[in-house]
Amino acid sequence: MYYLKLIFKNVFRAKLRTALTVTGLVVAIVAFGLLQTVVDAWFAGANSASSARLVTRNAISLVFSMPTYYRERMRSIDGVKTVSYSQWFGGIYKEPSNFFPQFAVDHNNYFDLYPEFLIKPDELLAFKRDRQGAIVGRKLADQFGWKVGDVIPIRGTIFSGNWQFTIRAIFDGRDETTLTRQFFMHWDYINESVKKRFPRRGDQIGVFNILINDPSRAADISKAIDAEFRNSLAETLTETEKAFQLGFVAQSEAIVVAIRVVSFVVIFIIMAVVANTMAMTARERIAEYATLKVLGFSPGYVAALIFGEAMVLAFFGAGIGILLTFPMASGFANSPAGAAFASFAVSASTVWLQVACAVAVGVIAALVPGWRSARVKIVDGLRHVG
């Protein structure tokens, strides 16, 4: 009781210093929370991937393609239900900075594989009927203010030329983990044009998207598919969509690791700042602590005062920081940069990590000053007066 009163009174003694320290803590806790959320969001795409879907690509690398006739042979493999395909288009809409993923897909069945894309039946039909039609995700449409019927010019990079697509459908995500920032067009339309100009590049596809009957057989079916094309001109590599996405993530693993490291560096820095504040505070109060000891208070009590003060700072910093993380995260999620992520939501584990970091900051910051103040000899402490 009295102990708490003394701690709180001490905390608010140097108001500016406390305010600055807490502000630093808030910034660090928010930054930590946002960076952790970025990492979560990064993996979210892979986590939402269905394990009932396989992805087959050229065994050498994603940049090499496969002939489309592979599809017929895949269909005959036991366990394979539907085979569709998609091709990275990689065009530019007005500015390169407007980047969003574009895929040329088999308009007939590609969306049968993706029930998480909620498309109105009449709009899907309109897309299938229009060779230059496009389907776009809700987030993307909102970002650029597109409506059904709008004609979108896209400058090709892999498939050179100025292309025009008419939006026929806008799809929503089934839940917030579904990415809705893609742009889909007819592969047939692209392929025809390619064939006209470069006959040898025609009928080639980047990946096959395969729906299987039984997710638990994914490994076997993948092997069977790859066996089918062993010793072919283009050997294949088949894996679950999740593994494929994680492979994508793994390519950027260095960045993810860097983000993780930075988030902990931020905490480490604020730890040093708070420790410094506590050290300054404890040094200024050496005589007061000595006086308490003269009165009969134990060295442990003095250490506990410093410890408690650091914990109060950490508590305020973490409390405000965690509360601010949510609006900041949703603000970021609604910004163009945040739109790149399917979901950018602060997870419970991130909040717990923030709490843990705050506790660690408080404890570690109090360690040295608390220990030192407890140990100072009374007579030495008293000599600090005047």
Added chain:
Amino acid sequence: MSDTLVEIKNLAKSYTRGDQDVPVLRDITLNIDRGDFISLMGPSGSGKSTLLNLIAGIDKPTGGMLRIDGEDISKLSEGELADWRASNIGFIFQFYNLMPVLTAYENVELPLLLTNLSRSERRERIEMTLNMVGLSDRMNHYPNELSGGQQQRVAIARAIVTDPTILVCDEPTGDLDKQSASDVLNMLKELNNTLGKTIIMVTHDAHAAEAAKRIVHLEKGELLDEGM
């Protein structure tokens, strides 16, 4: 009828500075009776505070014997010494050493937190003690809202609220003007006379020393023959 409260025999204290031993007190022998009021005088650096701190149990001698009320306090552990101080010693400092974040009332309450008095018992004691030092109307003031003399009176209240046997005062008037100093000295005399507190006071000021019943001179760590 002399009843010896503080027995000091061949007491020595030295500090180690680097690998050198610096003797501060040498061969001090002194007895202080219960109910005595003694002034310790001497030039700066003569070891007055050091001796006072030894008697108050906040520092430990390096030699000799120091027995208070029959107890050899140089043999107590740090923790035991803290408990011993809490129940036997009231300390008054030159610069009052009040907690700036606590009111006069709360400052006086501090030493009582180490007792098992109830909240209301504490209140009763604090109010009585603050009344004794004439600060009933300043209970909720913070130290920086009080004059030096008033702060020292709060410190006196804090020192006596636990009803200790001995009051040790290190230049209690050193930072006060004439009037406040004489108020404080009168208060100490009063505590000595009416409550029978044994008081050991370090002072530079010959006038202040006269408040005591007995004056002891220290010089270069040694006691001189008593002048009265």
